[in-house]
Amino acid sequence: MNDLPLIQLALARYREFIREPEALFWTFVFPVVMSVVMAVAFPAGGSSPVLVGIEPGRGETTAIRKALAAQPEISVREVAPGAAQRALREGEVHLIIVPTTPPTYRFDPAREESRTARLLVDDALKRGAGRADPWTAREEAQQIPGSRYIDWLIPGLVGLGIMSTSMWGIGFSVAQSRMRKVLKLLVATPMSRRDYLGAQMLARLVFLAPEVAVPVTFGAFVLNMPMRGSIAALVVVSVVGALAFGALGLLVASRARTFEAISGLMNLSMLPMWLLSGVFFSAANFPESVQPVIQALPLTALNDALRAVILEGSTLGDAQAELWTLLMWGIVSFAVALRIFRWR
Numbered sequence: 001m002n003d004l005p006l007i008q009l010a011l012a013r014y015r016e017f018i019r020e021p022e023a024l025f026w027t028f029v030f031p032v033v034m035s036v037v038m039a040v041a042f043p044a045g046g047s048s049p050v051l052v053g054i055e056p057g058r059g060e061t062t063a064i065r066k067a068l069a070a071q072p073e074i075s076v077r078e079v080a081p082g083a084a085q086r087a088l089r090e091g092e093v094h095l096i097i098v099p100t101t102p103p104t105y106r107f108d109p110a111r112e113e114s115r116t117a118r119l120l121v122d123d124a125l126k127r128g129a130g131r132a133d134p135w136t137a138r139e140e141a142q143q144i145p146g147s148r149y150i151d152w153l154i155p156g157l158v159g160l161g162i163m164s165t166s167m168w169g170i171g172f173s174v175a176q177s178r179m180r181k182v183l184k185l186l187v188a189t190p191m192s193r194r195d196y197l198g199a200q201m202l203a204r205l206v207f208l209a210p211e212v213a214v215p216v217t218f219g220a221f222v223l224n225m226p227m228r229g230s231i232a233a234l235v236v237v238s239v240v241g242a243l244a245f246g247a248l249g250l251l252v253a254s255r256a257r258t259f260e261a262i263s264g265l266m267n268l269s270m271l272p273m274w275l276l277s278g279v280f281f282s283a284a285n286f287p288e289s290v291q292p293v294i295q296a297l298p299l300t301a302l303n304d305a306l307r308a309v310i311l312e313g314s315t316l317g318d319a320q321a322e323l324w325t326l327l328m329w330g331i332v333s334f335a336v337a338l339r340i341f342r343w344r
Helices: 004-018 021-041 061-069 084-090 112-128 149-179 182-186 193-206 208-221 231-253 259-276 288-296 298-312 320-340
Strands: 050-054 074-078 095-098 104-106
Touching: 021 208, 050 061, 050 084, 050 112, 061 074, 061 112, 074 112, 084 095, 095 112, 104 112, 149 193, 149 208, 149 231, 149 259, 149 298, 193 208, 193 231, 193 320, 208 231, 231 259, 231 298, 231 320, 259 288, 259 298, 288 298, 298 320
Parallel strands: 050 074, 050 095
Antiparallel strands: 095 104
16 A cells, blocks of 8 residues: 555656657657668768769860779769869768869868778779789678667667656656646645655656667667667666666756756756767767766766667676666665655
């Protein structure tokens, strides 16, 4: 009987969620849509040729076109006079060839694809001019499962979804109940703060299984993402992550009294993790001086653990550092939220 308030509140939160089409979209549909878009925008490495621009109608370009046409990894596009800068800026081409003697290459060295285009074009033109290489290296092309950008991205989207749904779903629900005076009515019941906050986190776990299963299953069966780890390890990592971010959501909402306050606090809490925790690009791109802070963030730990389990087949023992980071965030956040929570 002591658990009855906990169960009833969890069921009430469940009914609220399924009546919100926006929440269902962001939880289940958004990760799939993002996976498809990113898979199209970033195909497997090496499958897209570099784009080389050259002005049309100039007789000097005949030899250049002939040399480049023999290379399947190079695609030549005509660029109108005066449009070269815009084409480079917009990514329509990766490199512009000016048919001087020797040729002039115009490209942005800050872009990796432009540097690659410069090497490929230079090699093709020199071969076309009769350069003799002292030897030709033997190539062994290998397709490594899990090395594509989309394979790396999907676990990050799963982690992002767990964070966003946990914090927004729980934090917004608590703040909304406070603004609607529902919490004020609950004060008169024998329910404790522990029951109320625990019910919010219990209801959060109801949606965790489909929230993780939908993008992972879609990635594995439609986009051929490898799934090397065990389902049990994936479940444990997801549950620990959901509880950690659920507790953080409770902490953020423990005193919020308006929609503006809860929105501002949520954005303030989540934006650094959106940017730093390696959702859309590796956190290793940031300087070494900020890496300790990045590695201490809960979303970084969750993303690293998810990628380790899904792509590398890591066990829970291998991911114990990330799990301990999540547990500490969850325990401390829930303890502080329980202490400072106010019904009014």
